[in-house]
Amino acid sequence: MTAALTARALSKRYGKTTALDAVDIEVAAGELVGLLGPNGAGKSTLVKIACGLVRPTAGEAHVAGATAGSRAARASTGYLAELFRFPGWARAEEILALHQRLARSDGGAAERETLLARVGLTGEGGRRMETMSKGMQQRLGIAQALIGAPRLVLLDEPTSALDPGGRRTVRDLLVGLRDQGVGVLLNSHLLSEIELVCDRVVIIDGGRVVTEGRPEDLIAPGGVEVETSEGVRRLPDARREDVPRIVRELVAAGAEVYGVRAVNGTLEDAYLAAVVGRDG
């Protein structure tokens, strides 16, 4: 099956500044890929090249087999920009109807209602943008990105303005997209969100991919924590299988053991190791 997005040796320079440097990335159909990296790493540039807002300096990108930025590629792409705005005078229904016409979607009112329901905006179609909270506008932005059943959805910080309930709604929606075979590239600073939902994570820094893999593969074990009468000690190199031995040795040495737990690492640890470790 054709990948939702492929980029090969993709580079972008703005004058003397290199935003992307020979990046290779692939998002398979039905795959949720999280894009991580510090500010200015090149994440948004990558997303913008994929949806045709920015032209690459070198390399190539394809969306569902079509050159990124081409009409065919844009017809297969749904996009939510990090900094977007809908006109304040327009109603939610009108925004969706406009994008339906431009995306040549024949879903009509049924598609609009379904999309509004999927992002938790049922019954809000008649509201004007200027009366909507930032979170509601972000939900509508996500609904707009899903018009016309795109094969690739590019979401640039889609949950930045959402409350915890809204984030859960978006997580559920992303899982639903994966089940429908839609490829999703999720650019976010919310590592916990990415850890919860993404199949694969790509970390970019300085315009280059510094590491990638499944979250569980990137997250290193965090050692074992032991609470004894002398306090809490952390054994960073120990693993879960070592726990019985550690307890035996401590008891044999006369220590009173109150608790032992294997500590799991987090995606944040993996991210910091990849980015800060590299910078340092």
Next chain:
Amino acid sequence: MSDAITIAGHALREAVRRRVLLVVALLTTVFLGLYALAAFEAFESLERTWGGGVVPIDERALMGGTLLGLAMFVALFLGVVLAVFLTLGAVRGDAERGLLQPLVVRPVGRTTLLIGRLLAASAVCAPYVVIVFLLAALITQAAGDFTPASLVIPAAGLALGVVTVVAISLLGSTVLGTTANGIAIFMVFATGLAAGLLGQIGDALDVDGLTTASSIISWIVPFEALYQNGLYALTSDIGGATGVIVQLGPFGGASTVGAAIWPWAVAWSTAVLALAALAFRRRDL
């Protein structure tokens, strides 16, 4: 083309919802009211005060031609203001505000987006200047029984003139921010008008250099040539000393630029829009 019409419809809805058209209609009514007051007062005072002079003057034609020339200038000015404010942020301005990106990523060509904006602004501005001018002509007729030599040429010139300004403004919006573009377009407009006035002075004083420079600038910015052409057509049937006085006044056209201005203005607007499309296509958003 249907995409361009969709974009145009969206832009027109914006103009209606943001009450742009309402404000324009109200202020235009105020202008036309003032114009009517001035026209009736002027023609009445003409009857009270005008006496026979040494040179035979058709005072009614002089007053009517001058007033309608003024109305034509105001219609053009208001039409240009409208054209500029409807389009000055069409590309860079809307991109900076995040309004453009959701539209550009749709399978719609960037050129189509520009054509849509051109259609929307033209659909507002061209009828607007025609309506204002024709209403002013009706008022002038009612106030002083003055009928211009032509209504069609000035009205069509105004309409095509504001379309050329829309095209310049769209081109400017691809490279300049909103404020800078607005300033630039008004400066171009003022330069065109100044060139026209200098041309009239050149004609009056028989200074070939001024006339030539004015003519060249008129062709570079065709709204000015269309405006001068319209002014000339308004009073082209007024002869003798009256005709000379009208044409030398600030709202009289001393000469016509010829029929070639029409295809030239259309080709010029198309070329400017093509340049705008080229600049837009190359712009990273």
